Amino acid sequence: MKLLDIGILSELSGAPPSTLRYYEEIGLIQSVARNGLRRQFDTLVVTQLALISMGKMAGFSLADIKGMFAKDGTPQLPRAELHLRADALDEQIRDLTRLRDALRHVADCPAETHMECPKFKRLMEFASRSAGARK
Amino acid sequence: MKLLDIGILSELSGAPPSTLRYYEEIGLIQSVARNGLRRQFDTLVVTQLALISMGKMAGFSLADIKGMFAKDGTPQLPRAELHLRADALDEQIRDLTRLRDALRHVADCPAETHMECPKFKRLMEFASRSAGARK
DNA sequence: GGTTGACCTCAAGTTGACTTGAAGTGGCAG
DNA sequence: CTGCCACTTCAAGTCAACTTGAGGTCAACC
Numbered sequence: 001m002k003l004l005d006i007g008i009l010s011e012l013s014g015a016p017p018s019t020l021r022y023y024e025e026i027g028l029i030q031s032v033a034r035n036g037l038r039r040q041f042d043t044l045v046v047t048q049l050a051l052i053s054m055g056k057m058a059g060f061s062l063a064d065i066k067g068m069f070a071k072d073g074t075p076q077l078p079r080a081e082l083h084l085r086a087d088a089l090d091e092q093i094r095d096l097t098r099l100r101d102a103l104r105h106v107a108d109c110p111a112e113t114h115m116e117c118p119k120f121k122r123l124m125e126f127a128s129r130s131a132g133a134r135k
Numbered sequence: 136m137k138l139l140d141i142g143i144l145s146e147l148s149g150a151p152p153s154t155l156r157y158y159e160e161i162g163l164i165q166s167v168a169r170n171g172l173r174r175q176f177d178t179l180v181v182t183q184l185a186l187i188s189m190g191k192m193a194g195f196s197l198a199d200i201k202g203m204f205a206k207d208g209t210p211q212l213p214r215a216e217l218h219l220r221a222d223a224l225d226e227q228i229r230d231l232t233r234l235r236d237a238l239r240h241v242a243d244c245p246a247e248t249h250m251e252c253p254k255f256k257r258l259m260e261f262a263s264r265s266a267g268a269r270k
Numbered sequence: 271g272g273t274t275g276a277c278c279t280c281a282a283g284t285t286g287a288c289t290t291g292a293a294g295t296g297g298c299a300g
Numbered sequence: 301c302t303g304c305c306a307c308t309t310c311a312a313g314t315c316a317a318c319t320t321g322a323g324g325t326c327a328a329c330c
Contacts, residue, residue: 007276017277018319026317036326037278044250047259054234057194057227062317074249075241082242089235092192093228099189100224106210107217114209124182142306152307153289161287171296172308197287 003033003040013049028052028066048073058089098123138168138175148184163187163201183208193224233258 006017013020023029024039029048031039051073055065068085070076077085102123111117141152148155158164159174164183166174186208190200203220205211212220237258246252 005277016319019317021278022318037324038276038326039278050259051234051237054230058231058234059192072250075238079242082238086235086238086242089231089238093231093235095189096193096224096228096231099186099193100221100228102186103210103217103221103224107214107221124185140307151289154287156308157288172294173296173306174308 002043003035004043004045005035006031006039006041009041009045009049012046013053015049015053023052023062026062026066028062030071044073058092137178138170139178139180140170141166141174141176144176144180144184147181148188150184158184158187158197161197161201163197165206179208193227 004012006020009020010017015023020029020041021039024031029041029045029052032042033040048069051069052062052065055068056062060068068075068077075082102120105117105119105123106114109117109120111120114120139147141155144155145152150158155164155176156174159166164176164180164187167177168175183204186204187197187200190203191197195203203210203212210217237255240252240254240258241249244252244255246255249255
């Protein structure tokens with residue numbers, strides 16, 4: 001099994017070594033051996049880091065993320081919980097889509113004052129509703 | 136023009152008064168008057184707060200968000216910049232969609248070990264690629 | 271064999287986004 | 301007029317997620 005030096009893992013994942021050490025310290029990833037002082041990582045950690053990166057993007061804390069995946073990097077949650085997370089993501093995807101649409105609309109709409117453009121107003125109404133709805 | 140007390144605005148937006156004061160302090164929102172000591176907010180701030188909430192969800196810092204909107208709450212950026220932001224959101228929406236699909240797949244897939252399921256592997260490949268690609 | 275350079279540890283510092291606490295103010299209900 | 305209570309200011313505290321710095325190790329190239 002091929003093992004990775006922290007520098008290599010850093011390049012593959014885009015995260016600086018200090019971050020990878022920090023992640024190991026908090027138990028988010030693990031090194032499987034040492035070569036002298038140097039940590040050696042399994043290649044599967046690359047996948048784990050990709051999942052971590054996506055999880056962060058989705059707004060989860062590192063603690064949340066730690067709870068979602070087992071040591072082998074596979075998600076380890078009851079089915080119902082997984083579906084709840086997925087539902088939350090759907091919600092978030094919808095919101096981001098609205099924000100994107102609002103931005104694109106404003107970029108292209110020739111109206112002088114957007115607050116009076118009916119299309120923009122409609123987009124903003126959705127925004128208020130969903131923002132208020134969230135905890 | 137109807138004005139809102141900070142407590143009312145807090146209820147409407149879901150953000151605690153301390154947060155609203157903080158946002159005013161950093162210039163993200165503005166109160167238009169005082170009733171005695173009490174800040175009075177324009178109702179349009181509700182919309183602004185909704186935009187702020189969406190912006191945060193999209194991973195923008197408060198400083199970024201402050202730069203994106205003029206005092207009246209309408210986006211105030213050159214068209215090209217707006218489209219760039221929208222493109223970034225598209226990218227992020229795609230990633231979140233993949234994360235969601237991965238979660239749903241794992242919830243429903245009967246395979247013993249997901250790391251060997253071809254569908255899961257494919258999802259993870261995308262994940263690695265896009266995670267590595269980002270800054 | 272010496273010096274580089276990538277790694278190591280551990281403690282402390284930083285940043286962003288708030289929150290908390292102490293001490294005070296002011297409008298309105300009774 | 302007396303309380304009450306939601307507001308006010310300002311400084312300091314908190315938390316997550318890292319980053320930085322000092323001082324040390326080790327394998328490898330010249």
